[in-house]
Amino acid sequence: MIIVYGLKHRLSPRKQALMEIIFHCLHLELDIPPKKHALRFIGLDAEDYFYPEGRSEDFTVIEINLMQGRTEFTKKRLIKMLFCELEDKLDISPIDIEITIKEQPAHCWGFRGMTGDEANDLTYSIYR
Template sequence: MAQLKVYGRDTFLRQVRQELSDLLHAAAVDVLQLPPAKRFHRFFPMAAEDFPTPEGRTERYLVVEVLLFEGRSVAAKKAFYARLYRDVAALGVGPADLEVVLLETPRHDWAVRGLPGDELDLPYRVEV
């Protein structure tokens, strides 16, 4: 289980939203082993005054937050980061313009489809 939130400047994020969603999903499926049919992405395009860019960043600056069940290995997380940095380059996003944070929670801290996460029958392994 995972949900992705993407924050960025409205002028850029709206232009690349679908392509960015596709590459985020591909990385999540390939590296984090999420099910291909599940795509829980939220995009937050913001005005420049609401999303200031830190020094050294450009108008393509993006922040990606991934909320997910705990259990992935450090190696899997690092592979996910590497995949994202590699793939966003096709959108003109350089390493300084992408920040990624993985926020892991125990399965029992989620409720999905009327059940606590630790009672869900998941079609995939969480430990990677």
């Protein structure tokens, strides 16, 4: 599950591009097939979104939930790749982007009627 938060009027017109960038980066860095994760956008009204001082209306938060196993190096490269791609393709300054990777052990995941540690048909490795 990936959750993207931002001001509704700034986030809404960028949803498709944000989705493509996020999935592209997950594919390149983690070898996850495109559109393999669920992605949710939460657009907020200004009175419901208080972002840090010194940031613009483009302030965007991206939470990425993954099964535990990737190396620190891999996760750092993913984060840096997202910063670069979002700035290059959507002109969102890195100061206006916050990225959090949340990891849980495979047994804490449930999909397709099984837990993540029971899934033996993943087409990508969580250990890279």
